[in-house]
């Protein structure tokens with residue numbers, strides 16, 4: 107009999123749930139890059155990302171028998187990993203100042219700069235400096251906003267999957283995604299409009 | 310452009326619009342607004358571009374060999390690796 111080794115096949119899930127080590131090894135082989143990259147983007151530091159990676163699969167191994175299959179096994183792993191990463195981010199953020207992280211640095215996002223920087227040369231937009239600016243901007247987002255942005259816009263998961271992973275409803279995902287996108291756009295616009303001013307001054 | 314406050318009401322829709330999952334009726338309304346509103350058009354374009362640029366800035370990395378090795382070790386799965 108040929109075994110169906112597709113991660114999403116019921117047969118594979120059953121082997122996983124029955125504690126089959128080969129199946130779990132395959133799961134790790136096929137999903138660990140995704141989990142590592144998500145953790146790295148959330149946390150920046152490689153050591154933190156590795157901690158999340160290990161903790162995710164340790165917890166998965168421990169709890170696999172209770173996996174109910176309401177989501178795909180990958181979404182389930184994302185959920186564990188995201189929660190681990192959020193925990194670390196909250197710990198980092200609160201060391202020093204005591205803040206409620208999920209108040210989402212809300213209402214400071216009133217500004218809406220209108221500068222059409224899409225006309226900038228490609229080399230400028232894709233420069234290393236721009237990339238660093240964007241990373242900095244993303245790191246200024248609250249943990250939850252950053253998680254929503256990464257899951258939706260980088261991992262390209264659906265609103266429904268993202269809601270499941272974060273344990274919030276789809277509307278909450280939507281409003282947070284708008285806020286995250288606006289904040290990133292705003293900071294990038296601030297940076298690019300400086301560049302445009304400089305170019306004009308140099309002409 | 311005449312009514313900034315009015316434009317702000319479009320922000321959530323603009324975000325949905327970018328994802329292509331704005332309700333068709335609202336989509337038609339927004340498209341009509343965009344025809345006459347340079348500001349909102351700029352917001353649409355720069356928001357789209359921001360997302361694209363972020364994606365470029367964070368290309369996925371291969372998981373380093375030593376990180377992989379330590380992962381399998383801590384799971385006691387060394388023997389099962391191919």
Ligand SMILES: [Zn+2]
Pocket residue numbers: 310315316319342346347348349350
């Ligand atoms: Zn407008």
